[in-house]
Amino acid sequence: MGLFIGAIVTATDNYSSFLSGPSIVMVLGGTLSATFIGYQARYVLLALRDVGMLFIKGKVDRKMLTLETGKIIRWGYLVKKQGLLALEKEIKGAKKQDHFLNYGIELVISGYSGEEVRSMLTAASTGAFQRAMVQADILKNMAAAAPAFGMIGTLVGLIVMLQSLGSDPGGLGAGLAVAMLTTLYGVLLARMIFLPASSKVIQKEGILRFRNFLVTEGFSMLADHKSPRYIQDKMNSYLDPSIHYTMDQKGGRRKKAA
Numbered sequence: 001m002g003l004f005i006g007a008i009v010t011a012t013d014n015y016s017s018f019l020s021g022p023s024i025v026m027v028l029g030g031t032l033s034a035t036f037i038g039y040q041a042r043y044v045l046l047a048l049r050d051v052g053m054l055f056i057k058g059k060v061d062r063k064m065l066t067l068e069t070g071k072i073i074r075w076g077y078l079v080k081k082q083g084l085l086a087l088e089k090e091i092k093g094a095k096k097q098d099h100f101l102n103y104g105i106e107l108v109i110s111g112y113s114g115e116e117v118r119s120m121l122t123a124a125s126t127g128a129f130q131r132a133m134v135q136a137d138i139l140k141n142m143a144a145a146a147p148a149f150g151m152i153g154t155l156v157g158l159i160v161m162l163q164s165l166g167s168d169p170g171g172l173g174a175g176l177a178v179a180m181l182t183t184l185y186g187v188l189l190a191r192m193i194f195l196p197a198s199s200k201v202i203q204k205e206g207i208l209r210f211r212n213f214l215v216t217e218g219f220s221m222l223a224d225h226k227s228p229r230y231i232q233d234k235m236n237s238y239l240d241p242s243i244h245y246t247m248d249q250k251g252g253r254r255k256k257a258a
Contacts, residue, residue: 143198153182
């Protein structure tokens, strides 16, 4: 947006020529109307919320993957020494812990086998990912609709301009402005807002899905009473070597090679 506004500022002093109420109504209003017609309102509102999340960092990062690997290894020691029921207090004392971790602990405590835990957690992770993809699809649809409504506005502007040719030549400028600005607004909304928002939703949810997959593997090994060392090596096999968790080093983080 800064680059776009900067280009306008350096090109002209008449900034108001890039503002048009009718163009905004036709492009933005038309896009929203078509989206609410085509999708349930709840999911459209969730998609619009995701637009507002464009500049907010995702909750899953590389450091979190290492920390959660270490957490599951610690639980492995706990289960080895005190049994599965020792995990109960982890649920009670982890109010800020997300639902997926709590659900995994509950499954392990219930006595399911590792394969059963993996199956149920995989289903939960897949369901969450597919629900999030609904918003991504809506944003993609909005990105496709915005330029189309821009073209509709262009046609409206051209009609206004052509009607003014014989009677009111002064109306040519207004009609041409609407014609051009609606196309501009449509492309900007699609390429600077809706498509980037859709891509970010897909990326964030893909990262979260990988994190859930990693945690799923950890819980399945807890349910099978695997040793903490085995849990560490198996979970590290899915991670970038630079963020491997190592029990033998302070803090669990592997030191980078010099």
